Amino acid sequence: MYGKIEKVLSQFLRTFDRPFTTTEINLLLKPYGEKATAEEIDEFLRADDRVFALEGHYYMTHAGVFNGMFFSFVPTAKELEQKLFIPGDRCIPFADCEMLSSQLKFVYNDRILPKKIMTTDCNTAREFFTFFGDEYASQYIAADPINNKSEIANNNFELPSKISLTGISLEKVISDFNFHKGDRILCRMADWDQGIIEIYPILNHRKTILELNEEIGKIKLWNENLEKALFGSFDKMGPCSSMEQQLSFAFLEHRKELCAPACGSIHEFLNSTKKISMELFGVETRLWKKGEDVPAVGKWNREMLGSGLEACLPALQPPACLLDCIIKDRLFNKKEIKPEEILKDFLPEEMEISKEDEEFITLQIIKRSDILREHYNWLADFPVASLRHKALGLFAKVQNLVFDIDEAGEKIERFPQQELVILSQLFAHAARILDMLSNENEFKDDDRDALKLSLEGMEMNFEDICPELRNALDRCYVEQFKVV
Numbered sequence: 001m002y003g004k005i006e007k008v009l010s011q012f013l014r015t016f017d018r019p020f021t022t023t024e025i026n027l028l029l030k031p032y033g034e035k036a037t038a039e040e041i042d043e044f045l046r047a048d049d050r051v052f053a054l055e056g057h058y059y060m061t062h063a064g065v066f067n068g069m070f071f072s073f074v075p076t077a078k079e080l081e082q083k084l085f086i087p088g089d090r091c092i093p094f095a096d097c098e099m100l101s102s103q104l105k106f107v108y109n110d111r112i113l114p115k116k117i118m119t120t121d122c123n124t125a126r127e128f129f130t131f132f133g134d135e136y137a138s139q140y141i142a143a144d145p146i147n148n149k150s151e152i153a154n155n156n157f158e159l160p161s162k163i164s165l166t167g168i169s170l171e172k173v174i175s176d177f178n179f180h181k182g183d184r185i186l187c188r189m190a191d192w193d194q195g196i197i198e199i200y201p202i203l204n205h206r207k208t209i210l211e212l213n214e215e216i217g218k219i220k221l222w223n224e225n226l227e228k229a230l231f232g233s234f235d236k237m238g239p240c241s242s243m244e245q246q247l248s249f250a251f252l253e254h255r256k257e258l259c260a261p262a263c264g265s266i267h268e269f270l271n272s273t274k275k276i277s278m279e280l281f282g283v284e285t286r287l288w289k290k291g292e293d294v295p296a297v298g299k300w301n302r303e304m305l306g307s308g309l310e311a312c313l314p315a316l317q318p319p320a321c322l323l324d325c326i327i328k329d330r331l332f333n334k335k336e337i338k339p340e341e342i343l344k345d346f347l348p349e350e351m352e353i354s355k356e357d358e359e360f361i362t363l364q365i366i367k368r369s370d371i372l373r374e375h376y377n378w379l380a381d382f383p384v385a386s387l388r389h390k391a392l393g394l395f396a397k398v399q400n401l402v403f404d405i406d407e408a409g410e411k412i413e414r415f416p417q418q419e420l421v422i423l424s425q426l427f428a429h430a431a432r433i434l435d436m437l438s439n440e441n442e443f444k445d446d447d448r449d450a451l452k453l454s455l456e457g458m459e460m461n462f463e464d465i466c467p468e469l470r471n472a473l474d475r476c477y478v479e480q481f482k483v484v
Helices: 001-017 022-032 038-045 062-066 075-082 120-128 134-143 171-175 209-237 243-253 266-272 302-307 322-332 341-348 355-375 379-406 409-414 417-438 447-480
Strands: 051-053 060-061 070-073 105-108 117-122 164-169 184-193 196-202 276-281 286-291
Touching: 001 022, 051 062, 051 243, 051 417, 060 062, 062 243, 070 120, 105 117, 120 134, 120 164, 134 196, 134 286, 171 196, 196 417, 209 243, 209 266, 209 276, 243 286, 266 276, 322 341, 322 355, 322 379, 322 417, 341 355, 379 417, 379 447, 409 447, 417 447
Parallel strands: 105 196
Antiparallel strands: 051 060, 070 184, 117 164, 184 196, 276 286
């Protein structure tokens, strides 16, 4: 039953093309005898990356926003030499971010263009995935089917000097129009759900000087409009969870100016703007005001500081698997299952809870312990046990620091911002690793070495930021107890 509901909901969120409310979702659930409150559906929709929250409790799917919209790019000289182009990040934010570049289909004259393999150097390959963040570019390259048998993932995602990428053949376009360097590919998102994009060659080499100057003026205006849209998203949303999401919000609110046939490209924009660049955001990269640190706290979340760190940094959600991981860790190390000790490991060190909450969590510990103990296999658990123990240790340290900082309330704004960002990222990454280690279908033997290296790097990052954040905490404590 729930599998059918999930399938129906997924199809709706991938294809519905008009604004909708929670009422439409309940209408989908009704044939299955299910009903949810508006608050429950709101929470579900706001957490789903396929949906934009609009004003007045309305929502819009990415398919509804971007189907029919235009974007463009200019193939590089290296691509034209091999008569192809690499989609890479050029379809951001129009295409489904869960689809690999190599999975997108490009239609020219009503026919899907064939795939073609490009061979290039590693630096050129990385440039095609710039807007996913330089820290993730090698992972996107490794995910290309042509690299399935390579050792990129096993080598901690270090790229070899020569790389192959799955591209789209331009041979037909070149033969039809003698497509030149400097000519543009205009794209129209035809079907977001299926990843189908129509392309139209824009032959700048055939244009007169007057026409070219007019084209340059339109691209300049487009760049200015995107710059304004991004500044608006910085003020309203702050740094988003990715550069793709930041661009999504910018294009959403300015579709009329940015998604018309007279459009530039995000790469050209980044090369021309003097006010926006890719800046470090902890251990990741974000679009932000050029030369400025990307803060954790600003006008977009300042009013939420009184509700604690978790309210303004939503990534700080403990993984659902945390309790199971702690119990399995004790089972592997053949320790006695003592609910009071597991409770202590489960909560931050300084957290105090009510007697009722303690009794409730203890009951859950007993229930989960009984279930896990019955089916636990020490030998089957052996491959992941040491990694899980290491991840639990890191998560506990990060969670303790997060809880201590949470007590600072509105003074959080005076903490070192980059260190706060890194702390929230370490929390999210450690939680993600615990999730992976708990999911037998997601964790593969080949992941072990990469996760081990990742955890070691995260521990080093934590040791780097911890003193600065503890010093800021100490200053808060001193101010609280200052003698007047």
